Amino acid sequence: MAGPAVLWEWIDERVNVRELLTPLMEKTVPRHRFSHWYLLGGVTLFLFGVQVCTGLLLLLYYRPSTTEAYESLRYITNRVEFGWLVRSLHSWSANLMIFMAFAHMFSVAFLRAYRKPRELTWISGMVLLFLCLGFGFSGYLLPWNTLSFFATKVGTEVAGRVPIVGHPTMVFLRGGEDIGSATLARFFSLHVVILPALTVGMVLLHLLLVQKFGMSVPPSVEKHRSRFGNEVRFFPNYFLRDVMAWSVAFAALLILATLYPAELGKKADPFASAPAGIKPEWYFLAQFQTLRLLPATILHLDGEVIGILGFGLAGAAWLGLPLLEARLGKNGGRWTRVAMLAGLVYLASMTLYAYLTT
Ligand code: HEM
Structure with a gap:
């Protein structure tokens, strides 16, 4: 037997790699x-x-x-x-x-x-x-x-x-x-x-x-599984x-x-x-542009703070997506699909907007 094969057999005999x-x-x-x-x-x-x-x-x-x-x-x-x-x-x-x-x-x-x-x-x-x-x-x-x-x-x-x-x-x-x-x-x-x-x-x-x-x-495939x-x-x-x-x-x-x-x-x-023209990397551009577009005050509160809290909330909702959808019941899937599409369009358009204007 060649060297590597002997080594393999030696290791396999001791740790049973095949089973792992x-x-x-x-x-x-x-x-x-x-x-x-x-x-x-x-x-x-x-x-x-x-x-x-x-x-x-x-x-x-x-x-x-x-x-x-x-x-x-x-x-x-x-x-x-x-x-x-x-x-x-x-x-x-x-x-x-x-x-x-x-x-x-x-x-x-x-x-x-x-x-x-x-x-x-x-x-x-x-x-x-x-x-x-x-x-x-x-x-x-x-x-x-x-x-x-x-x-x-x-x-x-x-x-x-x-x-x-x-x-x-x-x-x-x-x-x-x-x-x-x-x-x-x-x-x-x-x-x-x-x-x-x-x-x-x-x-x-x-x-x-x-x-x-x-x-x-995916659900659309599950229906036609056979x-x-x-x-x-x-x-x-x-x-x-x-x-x-x-x-x-x-x-x-x-x-x-x-x-x-x-x-x-x-x-x-x-x-x-x-x-x-200082700007962050592309993956933070959407948030950066949103903060730039927000007015200085919203309902007497600091516009930037509202924006940052909004991102925090959106991030938490996205993290808990499976739990939120389950709570929404039968129509949950439809609502989450709308939210996903809106999120994707928002991220892509804001990133492009920031890229073109800074
Ligand atoms: C460093 C980042 C990540 C790595 C290396 C990674 C790696 C993987 C790999 C290798 C798979 C199996 C193949 C596939 O479905 O593509 C997988 C499945 C999965 N990943 Fe990730 N992933 C990452 C980030 C994420 C993120 C950001 C999410 C969503 C929030 C996610 C959610 C999932 C889910 C739900 C599955 C199961 C898919 C299924 O069962 O059809 N992953 N991941």
């Missing part, structure tokens, strides 16, 4: 006209893997201090072999991962995969989305350039406007009243220790729940489809990272005034 893998080997995926939407969660997972690998490589040279962060990234970009590519892959993959997490979320929402018994799968997915946004927000400051400095300043200021808990949260995030070394240290530990640990735990829980309940079948319903084995059949989707995602990522490498901009100067 049985649930995966026996897993099946429903085959119907919407089955390709099941690929999106896998692509999000693949991109998370790319983030971890490229992030670890960046850590070999990155230095988390206000005097060295920008210089270390300039070194990575200009001096380290393929450093520019690793940095660009990390930046593009972050954007694609957040986009894919949103696409996956809306696809499971429209297929109504959040219904009983998958409420906890939905809630763990929402936590993952918030964690992804946290990665984006904390990572944005790390290059310590003008754009990242002022966008973080504005972002933490917005958090600070929330009544009662806002100011302590802002001070906690910044490590003081202003953005400085303490802020960079906090954002760095959030980005490379706290968020990855929470995300890995949450991804495992999410996948465990997906494995436990199996893939859902006509459309049949199952395909996850391993190797559906897994190979997953691998194909990952290859397409990776090819797109490589093309974007080489044709549009991540820029570094100018080093942050905390004493300079904020340049014109």
Whole structure:
């Protein structure tokens, strides 16, 4: 027997790998006209893997201090072999991962995969989305350039406007009243220790729940189950489809990272005034634009505070979607579909509006 086969037999004799893998080997995926939407969660997972690998490589040279962060990234970009590519892959993959997490979320929402018994799968997915946004927000400051400095300043200021808990949260995030070394240290530990640990735990829980309940079948397909319903084995059949989707995602990522490498901009100067046109990353643009459009006061209350509380409420309602729909009874599905469509149109149009006007 060849070396690897001997090693495999040796391990299998002790830990019985075959038995551990049985649930995966026996897993099946429903085959119907919407089955390709099941690929999106896998692509999000693949991109998370790319983030971890490229992030670890960046850590070999990155230095988390206000005097060295920008210089270390300039070194990575200009001096380290393929450093520019690793940095660009990390930046593009972050954007694609957040986009894919949103696409996956809306696809499971429209297929109504959040219904009983998958409420906890939905809630763990929402936590993952918030964690992804946290990665984006904390990572944005790390290059310590003008754009990242002022966008973080504005972002933490917005958090600070929330009544009662806002100011302590802002001070906690910044490590003081202003953005400085303490802020960079906090954002760095959030980005490379706290968020990855929470995300890995949450991804495992999410996948465990997906494995436990199996893939859902949308109601429109359920009705014609005898006509459309049949199952395909996850391993190797559906897994190979997953691998194909990952290859397409990776090819797109490589093309974007080489044709549009991540820029570094100018080093942050905390004493300079904020340049014109400061805006957050695209995934916060809808909220940013809404706050800009709101009047200064609404019913004698601060317009921005009303806006922030509105986002909080909408986020909480979206998190509790499966429970809310169940409470609405028979017509729940129709109402949630209207709310989803309205949410999607609102996010897309506000993002576009902000993009075109800033
Ligand atoms: C880092 C982010 C995420 C990763 C890596 C991830 C991964 C996955 C994977 C691999 C699957 C199985 C294949 C599929 O249905 O696509 C899945 C299913 C699922 N995910 Fe996610 N997911 C993430 C975020 C989310 C979000 C934001 C939501 C919604 C709030 C969500 C809700 C669900 C639900 C309900 C299912 C079950 C689908 C069904 O049974 O048909 N996930 N996820």
